[in-house]
Structure formats: C-alpha cells, structure tokens
Amino acid sequence: MILRLTNEQMRLLRDESRKTHPIEACALLFGRLIDEEAVVTKVVVTPNVLRSSVRFEADPQTVFNVFEQAELEGLEFIGIFHSHPAPARPSVFDLQYMRLWGEAVWLILSSVDGDVAAFQMVKGELQKVALKVE
Numbered sequence: 001m002i003l004r005l006t007n008e009q010m011r012l013l014r015d016e017s018r019k020t021h022p023i024e025a026c027a028l029l030f031g032r033l034i035d036e037e038a039v040v041t042k043v044v045v046t047p048n049v050l051r052s053s054v055r056f057e058a059d060p061q062t063v064f065n066v067f068e069q070a071e072l073e074g075l076e077f078i079g080i081f082h083s084h085p086a087p088a089r090p091s092v093f094d095l096q097y098m099r100l101w102g103e104a105v106w107l108i109l110s111s112v113d114g115d116v117a118a119f120q121m122v123k124g125e126l127q128k129v130a131l132k133v134e
Helices: 007-020 060-072 092-101
Strands: 002-005 026-034 037-046 076-084 105-110 116-122 125-133
Touching (some): 007 037, 007 105, 007 125, 037 060, 037 076, 060 076, 076 092, 092 105, 092 116
Antiparallel strands (some): 026 037, 026 076, 105 116
C-alpha cells in the first residue's frame, strides 16, 4: 500500500501538530483507494477531546458529521492522523485501536523529531505503509 498526500496536506498536519503540542493532534483522511494506492484528497482536523499528550480521541460528533459529509462527496475513508511526543510508530494504545478500524491507514507524526510514518493493521499484523508526499 502507498499513501499519497500533497505537500499542502502535510504542511497542514505539521502545523496542527505544532499548534496543539504537547497535546496529540488528530485528523481524518479521506480520498480514493485506487489499486494499492490511497490518495488523500481531504484532510479534516478534529479536536482531541482527551487533551492528552499520550492518547487521542476525535470528537465523536465531529467524526459523525465528517463521515456523513465525505459520503455525500463520494469520498472513501483512508485513515487517521495523529501526532506523538515520541517516535513515529504506533503506541500500545494505537495498536489496540488499529484492530478496531479495519485496514485504515494510521499516519503518525513525531513531534519530537518531525519524522512521519504510516502503518496499517492487515489480518492482525502491523504493516508499514509507503508514504509519498508530492
């Protein structure tokens, strides 16, 4: 799987991460799944209702509204973005929730060193997703 984002989308996510630091930032990613590529066309920043530096939870009403709007726009759910005040890899909490979100891509940005990485849970196994920012 390849996750494709634009430079502008990545800049938005980095800016949100800086703005909310040390609280984890979060966003939902929508677009098109084409063969083995997930092309992001819409990024929706969502409030982290936990206001935590080690966990995140997107506001449930916002999530509902965003999914409804994406469906009206004919967009597919691609995945979830969040920042970590740690390396860009899933935490123990993330791994638990990844199992609940099917094969959604999890894009993680380290607010410590700026690294970005993407992952997917496929058949119970964590897999790294190639990331292309153009």
